[in-house]
Each structure stands twice: as structure tokens, then as C-alpha cells.
Amino acid sequence: EAGVAQSPRYKIIEKRQSVAFWCNPISGHATLYWYQQILGQGPKLLIQFQNNGVVDDSQLPKDRFSAERLKGVDSTLKIQPAKLEDSAVYLCASSRRQGRKIPEAFFGQGTRLTVV
């Protein structure tokens, strides 16, 4: 099966500009996650969707970050305006229900954002 697709792979912007990332999860995966991975750290969850509803956005800086998952498939993560500290890799992941077992998440290759 095709994996999680993300675009673009790399993006360089100036601070205060806006940027958007796109994610296409694995077909049939109802849960979609956006993680932020700062260099040298583990990924940190920004937002989790179940179909097109938000499950957890407690760590999303809502004054500048927004995300949507229209029709419960593709998702877009936006940053506006960007700050220097937003430089990171943005990882999208998806998972599907597996009965009572917590499923593993499948990750895309990520978008590396550099804010200058």
C-alpha cells in the first residue's frame, strides 16, 4: 500500500511569512497526526484528527498555527506568521483502528521548514 505522502519536502521562508504543508494519509486510515520535530528532539504532537474532527490540539500554538482535514482524508497545516523557532521538520502520520489494540502510526518523510 502507498505510504503517507507529504509535500513539499523542503521549504525556506522569511520570518513573518506564511507557509502551508499538505499530507495525504494511507487510504482508510481514520486517524491523522501532525508532529513537530525540532533538531535533536523527539517529535511532539501538534494536532490529532479522527476523521475530520479534532481529538487533541492542546499543544498547537493556535495564535499562528492552524490545521484542517476536510472530508476526513487530506490535511493541511498552516503557519502564519512564521517565527524563527518554527524551524523544524513537520511530520504527518496516520493510523487505523485495530480492534481494542492501540495501532501503530505510519509516518511520512516530513517537511523540513527553515525560517530565516
Added chain:
Amino acid sequence: AQKVTQAQTEISVVEKEDVTLDCVYETRDTTYYLFWYKQPPSGELVFLIRRNSFDEQNEISGRYSWNFQKSTSSFNFTITASQVVDSAVYFCALSEALNTGTASKLTFGTGTRLQVTL
């Protein structure tokens, strides 16, 4: 609050050596899941194993083995006879079970970079 600690920032070994990556976790949940992921230079995180809090059996998969000890809140990962292709960053992660079949967020450690040389 959940926390995962991977105290080893970087490990270098020579090919064919055995290496153990340590993972210590903290959680107040009685039901939780532990994961190991591999992150090669290409960037995507690759799932290696999942273990739930009620299953303390050790697991072996080829050259990989995992030792889960609830008493010490540890979930260590051993690679036997390491190979150059094992070079990557390895992450341990913790997830609580929100409700039946619903996955919660993964709380990751800071990762251990493994370098295997010839």
C-alpha cells in the same frame, strides 16, 4: 504527565557488536503502550514494535530483541550483531489507551543516534 527518557544521546559501535538502547518511562496510567521507532537519514519514522502494559514477555525478531520490565519502568532494545544498515536514530515512545481502539498521541523520547561502522 507522561515522560520518556533516553539517556544515551549517541552510541558508536563496530559492526557485529551487540548494542542495547535504553528507555525509561513515566506514566500514571495503568493501561499504556510502548513503541520503538527507527528514523533513518531519509526522515520517516519506521515502526519496530508495540508492547502493551499487560504483556511483559520479552520479544525477539531476528537480530532485534526487546526487554520490558514494568518494575523498573524500562523498555530496552537490543540489536545483536549490528550492521551498518542499523545506523539511524531510534526513538522510544509511550501512548495511553484513550478508549477502545482510539489511539492517543505518542510521547517520544529524545532519541538515541546509533552509528555502526565497519
